[in-house]
Amino acid sequence: MQTYTAIAHTNIALIKYWGKKDDKFIIPFNNSLSLTLDRFYTKTSAQPITAATDSFVLDGQAQSGAALSKVTSFLDILRAETGSTQRLAINSTNHVPTAAGLASSASGFAALTLASCAAFGLQLPRRTLSRLARRGSGSACRSIYGGFVEWKKGQDDLTSFATPLAANEQVDLDIAMIALVVSAQAKKVTSRQGMATTVATSPFYPAFVKSCETDLLAIKQAIDAQDLEKVGQIAESNALKMHATNLGATPPFSYFLPETLVAIAAIQQLRAKGFLCYFTMDAGPNVKVICRGQEALKIQAELQALLPNTEMLLAYPGPGAKIVNS
C-alpha cells in the first residue's frame, strides 16, 4: 500500500508557552508566538499495514517500549478523532540536533500528524491538523505553519490551534536565529515536568501569563513595523520571565548552566558594541540568538571569537509542514 511522507520544521517561541490549563487536551494558559526555522526538520513516512499494531522506526532504529507506545497512543488519538481504524508503519528521521537542545517534538508530531492523516486517506484543513498535532505536543501545533505563527490558546480542544501571522505575507522582516550549543548534556527537568511544577507552585506564574498577553500584542506590532530591535527586546524579556517562574517554583529549578551565562554575557557585549542581537531560551541551557538575517554571519563570527568552544547553528525562517513525494 502507498506510503505518505511529510516534512515539518522546528519552531522557536518568541512568546513562550509554559504551562497547561488542561493536561489531557494540552490547552495552554496563554497564547504563544513562534518562528518556524528552515534548517531543522523531521521527515516522517506513514504506510497503512494489515498488522494489528503500529510499528515505529526512528533514525533507522526500530522502536519499542515507551518510544513506540508514545507514537501508538498518539495514533490512537488520531484514529479516535478521525474515525479511522488503520494501523500504520511509521518511519521518522530527525534532522534536528536534539543534543543541541533543539526539541524535535514539535517538528516530530507535526510531521507524524500530516503523514498519518494522509495515510488514513483524509484531506483535513490546516486548522484541524494543528489541533491534532497539539494533542501530541503543544508546540507542534505551530509547526504546521511557516514563518511567524501564533498559537491561540482557546478554551477547549476545538478552539485551541495555531494560525500564521498575516505579517508573513505583508512584511519582510529580515530575521535569523543562531543556536548556541552551550551544552549537549541531557536536561534534568523535561519541559513537561518543568511547566507542571511551575504552574502548580510558582507565585510568579500568574504574572508571567499576564505579561505574555501584553508581550504578544507588542511583539506583533513590532513585527508589523519591521522593528527587529523591539522584537528582540520583547522576546528576550519574555524568555527571562519564563525562566524566572522556575526559580520561584517548589522545588526551585533552573535550566541555566554557567556556560549559559557566559553566552548571554557575550551577546550583551556585542550589543554594547552596537550589534542588534538578543536571545531567547527554552527548556534547556542553550541560547538562541535573534539577529538580522543579513548580519547573521558577522554576528556568528563575532560570537565564535568570544565563545571558541561553542557550536553555533544558523537558521532562517522556514516553511510550514507539507506532504512530499516519499
Ligand SMILES: O=C(O)C[C@@](O)(CF)CCOP(=O)(O)OP(=O)(O)O
Ligand atoms: O516552545 C515554547 O513555547 C516554549 C517551550 O519550548 C519551552 F521553553 C515549551 C515547549 O513545550 P512542549 O515541548 O511543546 O511541551 P508539551 O506540550 O508538554 O509537549
